[in-house]
Amino acid sequence: MSVEFETSVTGDRKSVDLGEIDGGVAVEGDRVSVSGTLVADAVPLAILGESTSVTIGGDGGTVRLHHEGSRNSLTVAPEIEVETVEDTGSRLSVSRDERLSTDTGPSDLVRRTRAQAYGDLGWFGYATVRYQSEASDQEQCRYCGREADEIVHRHEETVLCLFGACLTVKRGGVSDECEYCAVRLGDIELSEEERRRIYD
Secondary structure (H helix, E strand, O other): OOOOOOEEEEOOOOEEEEEEEOOOEEEEEEOOEEEEEEOOOEEEEEEEEEOOEEEEEEOOOEEEEEEOOEOOEEEEOOOOEEEEEEEOOEOOEEEEOHHHEOOOOHHHHOOOOHHHHHHOOOOEEEEEEEEEEEOOOOOEOOOOOOEOOOEEEEEEEEEEEEOOEEEEEEEOOOEEEEOOOOOOOOOOOOOHHHHHHHOO
């Protein structure tokens, strides 16, 4: 294989977070778990081993894959292209996961619109409604103080519902949220490799 790899991960039964991936990566070993974020336009990736999983997030770029192992998996963000240069192995799984995307826009920060929040209300009683709206005319987040491209307002209202009609009784203060201070829930689902490791 006449390809240069800036980073090499060797050994068995290990988990490695590469952080930002800006050069070629070679993974050689059995039951290895490697993750990182692609920041280059294109990088070569070699997977040489068995039962190894590689996870790559990012908002674009190309992974040029060289595979010589067995029962391995590659999971990438939807914006990343996978170009198979060489595959002499067997049972390679390639998939995409939207949770790996780093391209976060206002639609991602708006987890619940006003219409959705009010649409879930019942016919009678008081309820607390929480929703987000885009702040397209704002450049600085008033919550963390940073300049951001994507900012939303967080709203909280107390409403009284009578026969389906909703009356706003109290409006809470509006606070900001941007891509820097937004709460991100990590992936709590175990990977196939992690599930196997439990029984080893």
